[in-house]
Amino acid sequence: MKFIRLCILISILYVTLFSSEKTYIENELLEKITKKYGKFAKNRFYTLQKTIDANKKLNELEQLKEINDFYNGVRYATDKNLYSEDDYWATPGEFLGKDRGDCEDYVISKYFALKHLGIDTRKLYFTYVKSTKFKETHMVLTYFKTPKTEPLVLDNINHRIFKASQRKDLIPIYNFNPTLLKTDKKKKSHKKWDKLKYNMEMGKI
Numbered sequence: 001m002k003f004i005r006l007c008i009l010i011s012i013l014y015v016t017l018f019s020s021e022k023t024y025i026e027n028e029l030l031e032k033i034t035k036k037y038g039k040f041a042k043n044r045f046y047t048l049q050k051t052i053d054a055n056k057k058l059n060e061l062e063q064l065k066e067i068n069d070f071y072n073g074v075r076y077a078t079d080k081n082l083y084s085e086d087d088y089w090a091t092p093g094e095f096l097g098k099d100r101g102d103c104e105d106y107v108i109s110k111y112f113a114l115k116h117l118g119i120d121t122r123k124l125y126f127t128y129v130k131s132t133k134f135k136e137t138h139m140v141l142t143y144f145k146t147p148k149t150e151p152l153v154l155d156n157i158n159h160r161i162f163k164a165s166q167r168k169d170l171i172p173i174y175n176f177n178p179t180l181l182k183t184d185k186k187k188k189s190h191k192k193w194d195k196l197k198y199n200m201e202m203g204k205i
Contacts (some may be wrong), residue, residue: 011092025049027094027100032205037097044096052113058118064107064143067113068161069156074109075100076156089196093205106156107141108196111178119143126189131157132168142175 017106030071032043055066066194079088092109095101101109107126115121131165134157142151142164151164158167178193 015042023049024052024113029205031193033093033097033147033202036205041097041158044099048113052117055117060143060145063114063119064152064154065161066141067110067117068179069159071095071106071109071113072156074156076102076108078102087192089192090205091196091200093200093203097205103156104192107139107154110141110154122177124179125151125175125177127151128152128173128189129170130173131156131170137150137173138169138170 012121025048028113030042030045033045041155051066053178055063058066074095077098078100079085079091082100082102087104088151090098090105092112095105095109103162104126111121111124111126114124123144125142127140129138130136131138131139138157140156141154143154144151152161153167153170154161155167155170158169162174164170174189176187176189182192
């Protein structure tokens with residue numbers, strides 16, 4: 001009898017552990033956000049979690065649109081104003097906590113939210129471009145359905161998602177995929193990525 005009870009207990013424990021999906025915003029993070037940035041920031045993260053939950057069963061194109069729309073609601077600000085640096089890559093916690101950031105910050109936060117939704121990160125590229133409209137370099141997130149497919153552009157300047165060929169205002173310069181990084185020839189962006197990962201591991205918000 002004891003053996004049967006033990007088997008039932010183990011079965012319940014197994015179902016409990018493996019049927020619960022990991023949330024994107026953990027309670028511990030939410031508490032830290034609230035303590036540092038206040039209740040309005042907490043509401044932003046809560047809304048993000050609801051957005052992610054609502055989009056888990058959508059197809060990839062719909063997920064791209066929803067996450068792109070959500071993060072494009074964050075206000076733009078330069079790294080100089082926010083961090084007193086020329087080029088700082090904020091963690092998703094910093095970006096949404098401050099509710100401000102520059103182009104790289106939009107890309108990073110969209111990347112990790114889409115990754116959490118299950119999109120293969122080999123489809124997502126950090127793409128440096130030159131904006132002919134603003135006469136300056138810029139970063140967008142590009143999505144390749146397949147390696148040979150024309151990418152879609154997720155941008156914080158133009159909020160609609162277009163194919164790359166439709167963005168006549170953007171001239172591609174260079175792109176990289178964090179999942180496919182080669183460690184033997186690290187460029188500046190690779191070092192930025194390493195620093196970002198370290199900050200995320202440290203729970204920087």
